[in-house]
Every structure is written in structure tokens, then in C-alpha cells.
Amino acid sequence: xxxxxxxxxxxxxxxxxxxxxxxxxxxxxxxxxxxxxxxxxxxxxxxxxxxxxxxxxxxxxxxxxxxxxxxxxxxxxxxxxxxxxxxxxxxxxxxxxxxxxxxxxxxxxxxxx
Amino acid sequence: xxxxxxxxxxxxxxxxxxxxxxxxxxxxxxxxxxxxxxxxxxxxxxxxxxxxxxxxxxxxxxxxxxxxxxxxxxxxxxxxxxxxxxxxxxxxxxxxxxxxxxxxxxxxxxxx
Numbered sequence: 001x002x003x004x005x006x007x008x009x010x011x012x013x014x015x016x017x018x019x020x021x022x023x024x025x026x027x028x029x030x031x032x033x034x035x036x037x038x039x040x041x042x043x044x045x046x047x048x049x050x051x052x053x054x055x056x057x058x059x060x061x062x063x064x065x066x067x068x069x070x071x072x073x074x075x076x077x078x079x080x081x082x083x084x085x086x087x088x089x090x091x092x093x094x095x096x097x098x099x100x101x102x103x104x105x106x107x108x109x110x111x112x113x
Numbered sequence: 114x115x116x117x118x119x120x121x122x123x124x125x126x127x128x129x130x131x132x133x134x135x136x137x138x139x140x141x142x143x144x145x146x147x148x149x150x151x152x153x154x155x156x157x158x159x160x161x162x163x164x165x166x167x168x169x170x171x172x173x174x175x176x177x178x179x180x181x182x183x184x185x186x187x188x189x190x191x192x193x194x195x196x197x198x199x200x201x202x203x204x205x206x207x208x209x210x211x212x213x214x215x216x217x218x219x220x221x222x223x224x225x
Contacts, residue, residue, distance in 0.1 A: 096210070101146060102203075
């Protein structure tokens with residue numbers, strides 16, 4: 001069966017510090033991978049998606065970047081965090097055989113202080 | 114740009130009452146998906162509808178896709194406290210199969 005891991009679960013970082021969030025998927029090959037951000041009590045904002053290794057599409061210009069160094073690994077990074085980067089970061093995967101339904105990881109709650 | 118709207122934004126019901134959330138897209142959708150997010154949790158896929166006018170049921174939940182494939186609804190019969198959470202609809206962006214645009218969500222609270 002497929003599983004998705006995200007870490008860390010919670011993170012408190014000062015403004016101006018770097019960020020690295022990691023997501024890995026098990027049990028499937030060549031998944032589409034996604035990074036979303038959710039502000040408190042709000043909807044899901046798609047940040048990045050990837051259809052293959054090294055292929056990254058950015059949806060919203062901002063202080064973040066993404067990389068996909070391996071087939072089932074997706075990394076979200078920032079060189080210098082802003083207060084507005086606080087939120088709930090969710091990684092998700094989808095594959096064609098499951099009709100592109102998206103399956104989400106447990107998320108990382110980031111607070112920038 | 115393409116938009117997916119949900120109403121109501123928030124609903125508070127007495128346990129045992131019914132609940133409905135509506136989803137409206139600015140464009141025709143090839144399919145519509147529904148997700149549930151429990152408080153403090155992550156979104157969980159519930160169902161996908163593909164055909165015009167399609168109706169699917171999951172126990173007390175009934176999902177419907179409009180004839181024009183631009184709207185959808187989720188109806189919960191006799192709500193229970195376990196139904197608490199935010200319900201999101203989502204549809205493919207443009208001609209993409211794998212990129213979704215999510216609605217703003219309907220938050221359901223159930224009074225025991």
C-alpha cells in the first residue's frame with residue numbers, strides 16, 4: 001500500500017532563517033507530487049507541483065522553492081523565512097491509475113516568529 | 114481565472130440534522146472530487162464524480178454532480194459528531210488531469 005511521510009510535524013523558526021521540509025512517498029512509482037499551504041481556517045493554496053524528477057512547476061511567486069531529487073522525494077525550501085510564510089504545509093501525491101485523486105501527508109505546522 | 118466556490122462557508126447543526134454543502138465552478142469540469150479535513154488533520158479523499166448528473170452514496174453521505182458539470186453537492190443525512198470537519202470540493206485546472214483547484218471549503222460543526 002502507499003504511504004506518504006512528512007517531517008517535521010511542527011516547526012518554529014525565526015524570521016530570516018532557512019527552511020527545509022521533506023516529503024517522501026512509498027509504494028508507488030513516478031507519482032505527481034504537490035506542495036500546498038493552508039493558512040489557519042482557510043483553503044488550500046497550491047505552491048508547487050512536479051510530474052517527474054527535476055521537473056518543478058511553481059504556482060505562486062514567493063519566498064519558497066521546491067526540488068525533486070528522487071522519484072519519490074519532494075523538498076520545500078526557503079533561504080530566508082518571512083512572517084507570512086507561517087502556515088500548514090501539506091505534501092500530496094497522485095497517480096494516473098488512481099484517477100489523479102490526491103493523497104495528503106500529515107503536514108508540517110510552521111510558525112515563523 | 115478559474116474559480117471554485119463553496120457555500121456555506123460555515124455551518125453549525127444539531128446532531129441528527131441534515132447538512133448540505135454546495136460547490137460551484139466557473140468552468141465545466143471533467144470531474145469533481147471531495148475531501149474531508151478533520152480539525153488539526155490533513156485532507157482525506159472521499160470520492161470522485163465523473164459523469165453528468167452522477168449520484169454516489171457512501172453510507173449517510175450523498176454526492177451529486179450537476180448536469181452541466183459545473184456544480185456539485187454533498188449531503189449528509191442525520192449528522193453525527195464524527196462528521197465534524199471541513200469539506201472541500203476540487204476540480205481539475207483547465208485541461209490538466211492532475212492539477213486541482215480546491216474550493217474554499219465548508220466547515221461543519223455538530224452540537225451533540
